[in-house]
Amino acid sequence: MKNRTYDVIIIGGGIMGASTAYHLMKADASLKVIVIERDQSYERASTTLSMVNARIQFSLKENVQISQYAFKVLENFEDEMAVDGVKPAIFYRREGNLFLYDEKTESPARRAFEMQKELGCAIEWWSPDTIKKRYPIYENLDGIVGGTFGPEDGHFDAYAVLMGYRAKAKSMGAEFIQDDVVELLTDKDIMDSSSTGQKGHVNKIQGVKTATGDIYNSSAVVNCTGAWAASLLATAGIKIPVNPVKRQVFAVSPEFKLDSPLPLTVLPSGFYFRTETGGLLLLGKSMDDDPEGFDFTWEEERFELLWGELYEFAPIFESLKLIKGWAGLYAVNRLDANAILGEWPELGGLYLANGFSGHGLQQGPAVGRYMTELILKQKHILDLSIFSPERIIEKRAIFEDGIV
Template structure:
């Protein structure tokens, strides 16, 4: 049995773990860091199975600020993440996000829009006629929506490319990438002492970061921490349609929460969260019938030209859903010194990795915060003080 000593051990080397590790080593190059990932093919990683969207359209100040910071990072990402002269290409495509709203959600959307604009977000209100100008396929005759918010700087990118960029950067700065399964977070006298691996090895560390995504609940349980988080399986579908828009259309979000991403030519990606989505870490199957029965009729209502299409592919991935309030759980667990949580993003984690990477690094090193995200502290769970984003079913 091997015994290795580290300053920080990450349980999970997805985009969160790698972004935090990169930020830590940029601030303190002497740190000895273990990035532990049970499957470096990332076949079932939530990062890789993400739709890769980023949006400013949130209703909580800190969530908006994280998105605005992400735009700053992405502007120079290739240069800042270059390793040995090789620059990553993440394919950030600012096609915009168009969020439709009906009468029932109008007041909340207006309040969110005012906050986004006050913080410098490039988001505007569009009438149905104006919405049709940026998304010509829309049906505006039947009164299905009263207007829309349009985030012009929002867009999509390649999630795996962002992950690989942070991973390569962290390793180039000295992080040790270890392919292994963590079976327990070790602790004694209310402080973590390291992690145990499936092969019996023990990695000693005074700081352990739970960056295990949908598997984070299981990891936390090994050291007596109960997180209000469930791994929920979500399905995404790829469709080919007869329509051939001249330009890439904005991401479209319907009032129900169904979203549509134009991939070019007649290809679109579509998905939606449902209350009966299965809780699992082992089922990654997807069903064409679920799209045909539950999403297609709604799409045709809003986009009549979608009455004829073909589902060409699909996939399923895990959302780490925070059942307490749907927002991130960030920071040190109050009752276990050295155990840091980066969990429960509920579907918007990928886009927040840049700000979270910086924030957690500052937390661990005891540095002043560039952006105060203490509103998402784990302490709110123990104090029963939820932080709700809104009632809309956003992606």
């Protein structure tokens, strides 16, 4: 049985864990950092199963600023993450995002649009006529009063970005291992197991225990376990309202072939689609009856619902061939669908980067930097304290206003 000590333990090696490891090593190369990931194939990681998107179209200022930083990182990512002259290829495509609004969603969308402009974002308000002119195949705009187009929004290869962060962090000295953390260890655990049998109050993290029985000690532990976050925190008596929810994506080949890519287009119903390489379309939608739990089976019958909505909006896609589909997990924060970032108030040294509710991939760069600043007590470049865990205890929600 191993018993080792580290400056920082990161649980979960997806985008949040890998980004945090990279930023820690960049800030202080002398740190002893370990990332413990249950499956280094990332077969079921939300990072790699994402439909992948980066956008500034949020109504919460801090979410917009997080994405602004992500844009800068992605623009230079391949050069910054080069290891021994080898650069990752992330295929960053800025094909835009188009959000469509009806009368019900127009007012909050216009407020968000003005805020985004004030922050210096590339954002445009399109009338229905402009939408029809730019994308004539969008034939049915009944009920659509306008849309916002972010020309710098886009998508990229999520696996390549993850591997880029991981490889760079390892080259800088971070250690990555495969194991399953099954318990958070606190000062209470140590006192309870002492020869005196004295009971202690839980107020500081001491380390973690894995499924193999190994103990890793540290006064700084970061929970980056995504959809598994709540179950791990429960081992230390901590409850957060984060549930694993299945989301599905379908890749189809339309009989009608496009001359140029379509932006990620989001209808007021929440249905979305975009083009993908190889002449494919990707379709998705979060639904009220999406099941909770660790279920990765994809249901072909769901495709019929999505196809019907696409056909109604753009009848030119009447004939589609289903190529494949897949299911991944959103770590849904049931309080307000926003991230939980920071040190848990009742357990010193335990840091949470959880509850991203589908926005996590694009928030990885800023979150990794922010967690590093918290752990090392550095001044924040971007203040993200609005997402602090205190609001979970106080049930103080912060909502996006009318934007998916």
